[in-house]
Amino acid sequence: MREMSRIVRTVSHIMFPFVIMFGFYLVVHGHLTPGGGFQGGAIIASGLALLIVAYSRSRVKKVVKKEVLTTIESSGLLMFIGLAFLGIGATFFYNFLANSGIIFGDSVAYGINPGNLNTAGTLPLMSIAVGLEVLAGLSIIILMLAIGSLAGEGSR
């Protein structure tokens, strides 16, 4: 597959930052709104798919490196399990940051409210960890599929 037309490339150029931004929004607001780490990560990875479709696979392949993505994936998972280990003062996965006043440490207001991002303790952090893992993991899958079909094209 070659590069698509100028129109498609321009539109995807404009759209790409918004896709990424929406993805990160979903990841960070995982504890307040529908969505969360997995969904946000999947949207970010779909941004990569957009790039691969609009520009050629070979161009994207040069920019996005598999080794980097593997490291991101691994560190997202390690962050998740590390947060679980940090709670071991009480029990595994204990939410030690909730209501503690440190990061994400505000207590939740009672009743209907617009939602405070700075609440819920380890939950948003875990959401971010899952988001990193999913964005890297799905990106690797998309990239591998693209490279695989590129190999098939060469032989044709």
Added chain:
Amino acid sequence: MLESYSGYWYPLVFVSVFLILSFIVYILSRVFFSSAHKKGEQAKPFLSGNKETEKVHIPASSIYWGFIKALRGYYDVIIPFHTGNINDYMGAFIIVLAIVLTVVEVLT
């Protein structure tokens, strides 16, 4: 000692009896068969009166052909049943599920 309600199983006794008996047999063989020939024709394996001419090894697919032939009727049904097709695997699952559902719903 491992007990069931009609018997017991004590492997240490079994093993020690086995070892003692083997030892006795060994001693007896040393005492009574010491005159047996160690060399020559007598020491060779006896294969139905034929001389052992060449090294023969029966391949695996020839072993138990009689057993399989005797159970031809059974194997003719059961081997085609293992088609290696995933649709058939799921078919078997659905049939068993249907039977179990019927049995559990209707009979209890």
Added chain:
Amino acid sequence: MIFEHAPALIIAFPLLTSFAVPILNRFGEKFRNFFVLLSLLFSLFFVLTLAPQVYSHGVIVYTFGSTSPGITLPSGYSMPIRITFTIDGMSIFMAFIASIVSISGLIYSWGFLKKERVGMDKFYSLLLLMSVGMYGMIFTGDLFNMFVFLEILSIASCALIAFWVHKGETSEAAFKYMVVSSIAALFMLIAVGIFYGQYNALNIAAIASMINYNLLDKIALSLLIVGLAMKAGAVPMHMWVPDAYGQAPAPITMMLVAASQASLYALFRTCFTLFGLRLDVAMVGWIIIILGILSMFVGVTMAIPQKDIKKLMAYHSVSQTGYMLLGVGVGLAVMNDPIAFQTYGMKAMEGSIFHIINYALYKGLLFLTAGAIFYKLKTRNLDEMGGIAHNMPLTTLFFIIGALAIAGIPPLNGFASKFLIYESVYRFNPLLSIIAMVVSVLTLASFVKVFHSAFMGPKMKKNVREAPRAMLLGMAIIAILIIIFSLFPAMVVRTIVDPAVIALANQGNYISAVMGGI
């Protein structure tokens, strides 16, 4: 105290290492292997420290993320809502199997996959995930969590079956395994949904305390039994077993054996702990007995004409699973008759649960020897083998130990557990016991075939030597355990099997341990 957290740490260490393996891989092979082994040894250590606690205190409940499993509303309604690990004698018994099998499988794969250039980091990652899936399934006290761990186990195993992905057959086997395990897991999910819809609970103990065996529960029960029986490889849903076991690398085949046992555990947990005496025990018991008898007979008769050594052993796995289903089915069928249950039902369950660990050990050993032969000869076809005993004496010794144990020849451990099954099942129904003995004879017959065609005969022309040391060590660990289990069966039954049987039979303890702690 760190030991309070043993249930969580058992799965946390392999999970942590599994995620870190891609990073550890950059520091070199030895470094990575050392950490992988270390995490599994940690798990084994915590299993061993957890065991005395379970045996002295009964059921242990560990809650994730909080100190108590439940929540009490201002209205007084209280319910265990959190994710818990509920560990009783049966869970800890299965955890022994999982840890032994994982460790020896890992050590064996150091030798077995030494020549592989790519993908080893993913291999060890997935191997650890498989181990986590097993531990999770057998420790969890929550039905939905059991589904999640079943999926983790299935996906990790599926990827590992397809490890040699450039060979077409492995991909096919992995695909079949994936379809079978997803279908089984989905049906389990439907059953979980049915329970959740009715009782608003996912905790096994909470559901068990409320269950009333109505129409929906019966549907859920059937889905769980059939789905999990398929995952355990019961006839006639066993056809994935020879595919998957035959194509996977040998250490993975050995772990798949333990993974099937985890599904079997889930099946027993469903029947005994989730439903207990509210079941129509005779009916469900007979369903399990019939599945067991079919598995035993069809498995062993299909094994006899096989030419592929690993497929032959895989059909024996089906057949041996039948023994476990038979014994536990008999135990379940007589559960509402206290006298019969005390006299032979308990013994039948004891026999078949003892058979689980024996089976995992000797079947693992047999698959490892088959793997050693494959490693050296590059073939699984029995017709192309012969005279291996001249070249690989230690492997031959291990094979003989495994083959005699699986055939139930005294004094090996297979005999001890089969003896308990025969004697107690004979009291229940003599015919079943006779079938079990005939199957045992046929098992011996087909292993005589393997022994004759692979190990006996004239020396091979090819210059084949003994397997690498890591592989021998992996096999030796299991062989030594088999010999210990053979010589001291009574001790093993008293210390680890009896608590497992009592834990299964005593539903009340399990419920009160969770529901009382709220």
